[in-house]
Amino acid sequence: MKTTLEIVRTTLDLLYRFETETPYRYMREVFGKDDPELAEKCQNAPKKGLYYMLMLMFDLKKDEKKALAKYINKKDIYAKYNI
Numbered sequence: 001m002k003t004t005l006e007i008v009r010t011t012l013d014l015l016y017r018f019e020t021e022t023p024y025r026y027m028r029e030v031f032g033k034d035d036p037e038l039a040e041k042c043q044n045a046p047k048k049g050l051y052y053m054l055m056l057m058f059d060l061k062k063d064e065k066k067a068l069a070k071y072i073n074k075k076d077i078y079a080k081y082n083i
Helices: 004-020 027-031 036-048 050-059 062-074 077-081
Strands: none
Touching: 004 036, 004 050, 004 062, 027 036, 027 062, 036 050
């Protein structure tokens, strides 16, 4: 199980992806589907701040929450930064 710090780092990494990548590059990997409405929400998250990201997480459908939690849980943040 990941520590709280690892979960926060992974979530911030995801927020960075939302800001720097176009949705088609991560929608399938993170949520397992292509949803234009969800993609727009993800693109707006970095512009509106961390509170919006938190609200986005609460606003997700049950299957989207599961997919996001699975992505955050499996993502190895340390491999990216060679830690």
